[in-house]
Amino acid sequence: MLGEQTTGAIDGVLIHTVSHEPPKATYKGKPAQLAIITEDGQVIASGTSVAQEIEAAIVTCYRNTLKGFGHLRVQSSPIPPLLKAA
Template sequence: MGTTKYEAAVPAALELAGVAPAHCAISAVSFQGLTVTTADGRPAKLAVIDADGNVLDAGRDVENAAFKVAVEAYRNFLMGSGHLRVLAKPPGSGMPQI
């Protein structure tokens, strides 16, 4: 008597309809975090830009922080813990709570 091996069909990527930026792609892998690429596939950086167009911060640290905040917010939602806001800010920055 043999065993039968079943393989689940797993999509290579899940596309989110209606939320894609116009000139880049943003992807996430649970063990790698966020990755940003241009429309033609070249590496890009995630940045925080103020209302005047100044780049306040950019790069891997921003990508890691954005990913961790999103994951923590989702975990809080799943646990029903009532924490609807998750904040990441520089230590000792004195920045106000949002």
């Protein structure tokens, strides 16, 4: 179902997105970096490379859905025959 997605769950954090650029982040109005962090706190990657990888993954998922490879199922009933004019 199309509709508004709730955002703003992390106090002070804004994720900025447009369809033609990797996402960017700010914290309390100042630039911040996106990062991949292990559960024990080790930073694996951060910054532009993470934003570009996130963008690529999201775009690929969206394209796969459009191609019918995603988890999107549309079912409809048979199309009724046209009624002939009297």
